[in-house]
Amino acid sequence: MLNINQRLQEVFGEAIRASCPELDNPPLAVTPNQQAKFGDYQCNSAMAMAQMLKAKGVKVNPREIAEKIIQNLPDNELIQKTEIAGPGFINIHLKRTFVSQLLSNLLVNGVVPPPLASRKKVVVDFSSPNIAKEMHVGHLRSTIIGESMCRLFEFLGYDVLRLNHVGDWGTQFGMLIAHLQDQFPDYLTVSPPIGDLQAFYKESKKRFDSEEDFKKRAYQCVVRLQSKEPDFIKAWKLICDVSRNEFQKVYDCLDVSIIERGESFYQDLMTEVVKKFEEKGFVQLDEGRKLVFVPGQSIPLTVVKSDGGYTYDTSDLAALHHRLFEEKADIIIYVTDSGQGTHFQVVFAAAQMIGWYDPQVTRVEHAGFGVVLGEDKYKFN
Known part of the structure; x- marks a missing residue:
């Protein structure tokens, strides 16, 4: 399918070069018009070209440059008329017959995206609710936005992993x-x-906060779970399955199919990740904690707590490592609320620091969205 903006840039690019051959790499600015009454598109190059000529000691009115551009427009199939407005804007009106043919073709053949030079792999991390807790509105927004991104990438021909x-x-x-x-x-x-x-969950939390014996036994259960004792693994799986069944009801309503890889999936890899940072000399000890400071970042990553446990920082580093080296992703996108923006910024910077990926080759981004506030102006869940 013809890209109108791209075709207009070809037409105006030829006219601009013919109008001012003395300029090297003259600016080409063709964009949709913000107000339909002024036309369909607008070329704003004349003003910038006037500034470039002024720097060369040549003073020319931008409107004169705009007139030259119009005079040098080659014959084409899409422009009905042009008008100069203000200091040198060129308003562009498209031929109605051209637009009609384009829309007819679209209705008959549908939208056909341009072919990809190579089939790239995209990993989209989204939804991410917590076991034993309700899926709140932030998780719901992440699910809807993330799934929408996945469908767009698939439509364009990418290999997508949710x-x-x-x-x-x-x-x-x-x-x-x-x-x-x-x-x-x-x-x-x-x-x-x-x-x-x-x-x-609320009952257990109440007991944890008020009953000292229960609290001690809860800590013992954590140790035995982390040691992967069969009875405790079964109890953990029972609890997770109850949550999964509730989450699945939401996913079914939205027609979302997503692969679960929770924090437990990366437990063994976390030890390796910490070791990799230690071997590179990036880990510093601070009151029993292991921290990673990244130049240019305002806060460090805590990769090991003072009690020897791992953190969200560790699991996110492990997940990123797995997606880069095992999944071999070309594009990785995290869809969460904007409040986690700083956290991901530091995680990505740490991964670059240790040499896991080159941002010029692999695209790793946080797609943040706004936090929903309730009537009390606090975060709404």
């Missing part, structure tokens, strides 16, 4: 498992009827 980086690991599972053991002691043989996992 990834769901769910929060399915961490200390909160210790209290959930301890509470599960108390409420459903036969959970290993009989599937526990947990209807409302959010309420179950």
Whole structure:
């Protein structure tokens, strides 16, 4: 399908070069007109060309340059008329017959994207709800925006991988498992009827905050889970499955198919990632924590906590490493609220610092969206 803007740039590029041959690489600015009453497109090159000529000691009125550009326009199939406005804007009116033919072709044949020079792989990280918690409006926005991006990339011919980086690991599972053991002691043989996992989470959190014995047992459960003891892995899977079933109802409504790779998926890789940064001399110790400082960034990454545990920083570094080296992605996009922008900026900078990717070759970006506020002006969940 013909690209109107591109074709106009070809036509005006030829006219601009013919109008001022003495200028090397003259500016070419053709954009859709902001106000339809002034035409369909607008060429704004004349003013910039006048400045370039002035720098060479030649003073020319931009409107005169605009007139020269119009006089040098080659014969073409799409321009009906042109008008000079203001200090030197050229308003462009398209031929109605041309537009009509273009629309007819579009209706008959549909939109056909230009072919890709090579089939590139795109990884889009979106949705990412937390196990045992409700999917809030931020996760919903991420899901809708991320899926929309994926469909556009697929339409253009890219190989797209949808990834769901769910929060399915961490200390909160210790209290959930301890509470599960108390409420459903036969959970290993009989599937526990947990209807409302959010309420179950709140009950366990209340006990964790108020009962010292329960708190100690919750920490023990975390250790045993991280040691991958079979009974605790089963309890963890039971809790995750309840959440997955609820999340899937949303995904089914939106017709979204997404591969889950939560924090648990990257547990073993996190150890390797920390080791890689240590071997390069990028890790500094601070009161038992292991930090990575990236030049030009305002905050460091905490890759190991003082208790020896890993953090979101570590899991995001591990996930990025896996997507670069195992998935061999050409483009990686993270779709979260803009509040996480600084975090991803530091993660990407750290990955470049250690030599994982060249931003000129591999595109890694955070696609942020605004936080939804409630009537109280606080973050709405």
